[in-house]
Amino acid sequence: MTPHSQYSWLRSSLVMIMTLRESDAGSWNTEEMADFAKSFSLDALGFSVGGIMAFYPSDIPLHPRAKTLGERDLAAEMIASLAKRGIRPIARIDPSMASRALYAERPEWFAQDKTGAPVEVHGHFITCPNGGYYNDFMIRVVEEILTRYAFDGLWANAAQFSPWHTPQCHCTVCQQKFRAKTGKAIPDENWSDPVWRQYNEWRYECIAEWNARVQAAKTRVRPSCAWMPLSQVAESWDHSRVGGWDLDYTEPHQDGIVLEAQRRYANMFWPGLEARYMRSLAPEKGGGITTSYFLPWWRFYRVPVAENRMWAGQVMAQGVMPWIHVTGYQKEQFDHRGLDGLRETFAVFDRNRDTYMEAKPVADLALVYSRHSLDNFGHKDPAARYLDHFRGAYNTMMDQRLAFDILSGNRLTAEMLARYKAVMLPNTACLSDAACAALETYVRNGGHLVSTYRSGDFDEMGAPRETTLLGGLIGAKGTGVTWKSLRAAYAAIRDPSSPLLAGFEGTDLLPVAGDITFMRTDDQPAIPAPLTLVPPVEGEVGSGISVPEFNTINHVTDYPMIVDRRVGKGRIIHFPWQPDLIGFRYGFRDLFRLIANAVRQAEGWRDVATVKGPGLIDLSVMEKSDRLVVSLVNFSAPGSFNTGQRRIIEELIPLHDLEITVDVPSSFRRDRVRLVFAEREIPVTRLDGNRIRFTLPRLEAMETIEMLFG
Numbered sequence: 170m171t172p173h174s175q176y177s178w179l180r181s182s183l184v185m186i187m188t189l190r191e192s193d194a195g196s197w198n199t200e201e202m203a204d205f206a207k208s209f210s211l212d213a214l215g216f217s218v219g220g221i222m223a224f225y226p227s228d229i230p231l232h233p234r235a236k237t238l239g240e241r242d243l244a245a246e247m248i249a250s251l252a253k254r255g256i257r258p259i260a261r262i263d264p265s266m267a268s269r270a271l272y273a274e275r276p277e278w279f280a281q282d283k284t285g286a287p288v289e290v291h292g293h294f295i296t297c298p299n300g301g302y303y304n305d306f307m308i309r310v311v312e313e314i315l316t317r318y319a320f321d322g323l324w325a326n327a328a329q330f331s332p333w334h335t336p337q338c339h340c341t342v343c344q345q346k347f348r349a350k351t352g353k354a355i356p357d358e359n360w361s362d363p364v365w366r367q368y369n370e371w372r373y374e375c376i377a378e379w380n381a382r383v384q385a386a387k388t389r390v391r392p393s394c395a396w397m398p399l400s401q402v403a404e405s406w407d408h409s410r411v412g413g414w415d416l417d418y419t420e421p422h423q424d425g426i427v428l429e430a431q432r433r434y435a436n437m438f439w440p441g442l443e444a445r446y447m448r449s450l451a452p453e454k455g456g457g458i459t460t461s462y463f464l465p466w467w468r469f470y471r472v473p474v475a476e477n478r479m480w481a482g483q484v485m486a487q488g489v490m491p492w493i494h495v496t497g498y499q500k501e502q503f504d505h506r507g508l509d510g511l512r513e514t515f516a517v518f519d520r521n522r523d524t525y526m527e528a529k530p531v532a533d534l535a536l537v538y539s540r541h542s543l544d545n546f547g548h549k550d551p552a553a554r555y556l557d558h559f560r561g562a563y564n565t566m567m568d569q570r571l572a573f574d575i576l577s578g579n580r581l582t583a584e585m586l587a588r589y590k591a592v593m594l595p596n597t598a599c600l601s602d603a604a605c606a607a608l609e610t611y612v613r614n615g616g617h618l619v620s621t622y623r624s625g626d627f628d629e630m631g632a633p634r635e636t637t638l639l640g641g642l643i644g645a646k647g648t649g650v651t652w653k654s655l656r657a658a659y660a661a662i663r664d665p666s667s668p669l670l671a672g673f674e675g676t677d678l679l680p681v682a683g684d685i686t687f688m689r690t691d692d693q694p695a696i697p698a699p700l701t702l703v704p705p706v707e708g709e710v711g712s713g714i715s716v717p718e719f720n721t722i723n724h725v726t727d728y729p730m731i732v733d734r735r736v737g738k739g740r741i742i743h744f745p746w747q748p749d750l751i752g753f754r755y756g757f758r759d760l761f762r763l764i765a766n767a768v769r770q771a772e773g774w775r776d777v778a779t780v781k782g783p784g785l786i787d788l789s790v791m792e793k794s795d796r797l798v799v800s801l802v803n804f805s806a807p808g809s810f811n812t813g814q815r816r817i818i819e820e821l822i823p824l825h826d827l828e829i830t831v832d833v834p835s836s837f838r839r840d841r842v843r844l845v846f847a848e849r850e851i852p853v854t855r856l857d858g859n860r861i862r863f864t865l866p867r868l869e870a871m872e873t874i875e876m877l878f879g
């Protein structure tokens with residue numbers, strides 16, 4: 170048996186997490202709830218069992234039983250109802266808070282704010298992940314639940330510091346534990362202080378320690394049960410950073426991976442981002458990405474069907490399982506309008522499991538995501554300093570229709586990188602020595618690296634590198650000068666014949682804004698770079714505005730906006746400015762094209778698939794031994810208002826007559842391909858070699874085109 174095979178059901182399971190409420194748990198009919206689960210084609214249902222509230226007759230003192238249940242054992246009833254329908258049970262626990270009665274007995278188990286006061290939410294007090302509640306009480310709860318009930322999975326909600334938007338913990342245990350490790354007191358937030366950065370890192374380590382403890386406990390009493398604490402990546406950084414959630418730390422202590430994509434202030438590509446990240450981080454582990462039925466934090470109001478189809482579709486397109494989260498199954502005061510739409514989406518997935526499950530990505534490009542850069546370069550403003558670079562790179566791949574994977578910057582190895590024709594570092598400022606060495610090896614052995622701004626200038630903890638990544642590769646040295654917050658600047662096209670500037674016919678310049686760093690290289694080339702800086706054209710320095718009568722470009726510098734060098738057998742193309750971030754912020758397709766041009770210069774590059782026609786889509790290509798699978802998720806929605814809030818997607822605009830070409834293996838010999846959502850076949854035209862072409866008549870939220878071999 171391979172190490173993960175006992176949890177292999179997680180790799181192919183549609184799952185719903187249902188949060189029970191004390192007020193009406195007593196009146197719930199488990200047969201009805203199990204039917205509800207079945208109507209979503211589910212393989213497993215997670216439901217509340219213990220922690221804040223026990224929905225079973227717990228014998229642990231001060232583990233409060235839901236009063237409305239009396240002596241009823243809802244867990245046992247639920248498991249029996251699910252078993253009749255062949256649905257696996259998952260226990261949902263929540264260690265984030267406990268009762269006043271428990272606080273009166275064990276105040277040292279609870280989080281404290283800086284004044285030493287406990288932190289109250291919903292009449293309960295917040296508990297500390299380092300304290301006895303998590304590490305003794307909750308371990309006993311886990312042991313009791315898993316000893317009594319045959320749960321297949323154990324899922325934890327809100328196992329984190331500062332849950333429910335509460336302040337930093339200063340409890341005695343935290344203070345002693347941090348001092349024992351560092352000799353220092355718990356610092357206040359100050360990103361220029363290395364002690365704060367150490368504290369920030371320590372929170373992630375503490376959560377991983379607790380995960381290891383729960384995994385050990387469940388292994389003692391029910392090893393077949395899969396442990397999978399909830400986590401999040403990237404978009405909800407404000408939550409996961411203070412919480413101490415980093416999959417790089419926790420993944421070794423989990424049997425399955427569950428990432429949540431509920432918050433809707435996030436960019437609409439978040440589920441696809443998390444699915445790509447999870448798949449590359451631990452491809453052998455199952456799990457899923459959670460879509461909420463409800464619109465946070467209106468827990469009873471549905472997300473429009475259009476948005477949730479796009480949300481879940483991105484996950485399916487990556488061969489990762491879509492999960493769904495419902496707060497209770499309300500009979501009153503509940504918005505039912507989104508249920509049927511999600512049922513249909515899950516039913517399509519259910520009928521086409523062979524298409525999506527166990528498929529592997531076909532992508533020649535890896536985009537690096539770096540939590541260390543988010544924190545240790547992003548500091549107090551990680552969206553503007555780091556995340557918008559990454560988002561811009563993601564937006565580039567969608568806009569330019571490039572299939573791509575996402576890799577964790579913390580886990581880069583030369584072997585992993587060697588699988589890709591191109592690797593992109595969007596301002597991946599903070600990289601470890603090992604990651605820099607892996608990237609150097611990758612390039613010297615023939616790899617193609619595209620990077621922006623301060624990539625590789627700092628170590629993972631944010632200390633400036635003596636030799637930067639670019640220094641090691643091409644001898645570049647920073648001058649220490651960064652020109653910040655440029656406005657109304659340009660990049661002049663000096664060599665229109667350069668393939669890096671393909672597609673810009675008719676313009677002499679591109680827009681530039683944001684920051685630019687100045688560096689020196691030993692090999693100053695005799696001819697200028699193909700793209701060079703035009704300083705801001707403005708009346709007063711920094712104003713970004715000029716009077717038209719005086720608005721002239723009277724100086725085009727030779728400062729390169731593209732540093733393009735061969736290194737060993739490979740190549741690096743570096744942008745010492747922020748085309749990813751500026752492209753993302755302003756929606757400049759030219760800057761997306763500029764980055765994509767750099768990617769496409771990789772040796773032997775050829776787009777695995779191409780899509781012609783208007784619209785914003787997420788393209789992915791997956792393969793199995795007997796088929797190739799191309800998925801398109803439609804992101805084309807009205808949204809042309811600037812409200813400062815991401816507007817919910819009530820409607821997707823269907824796209825028509827998309828012309829698609831794909832490279833197929835020689836074992837694909839058919840003259841038709843299958844459309845999974847439209848449920849029909851369409852004809853293909855053979856092009857040269859192993860390229861085929863077909864026209865997708867209509868793309869609603871999602872379509873998958875399946876090419877069966879033989």
Ligand SMILES: [Zn+2]
Nearest residue numbers: 297338340343
């Ligand atoms: Zn604490």
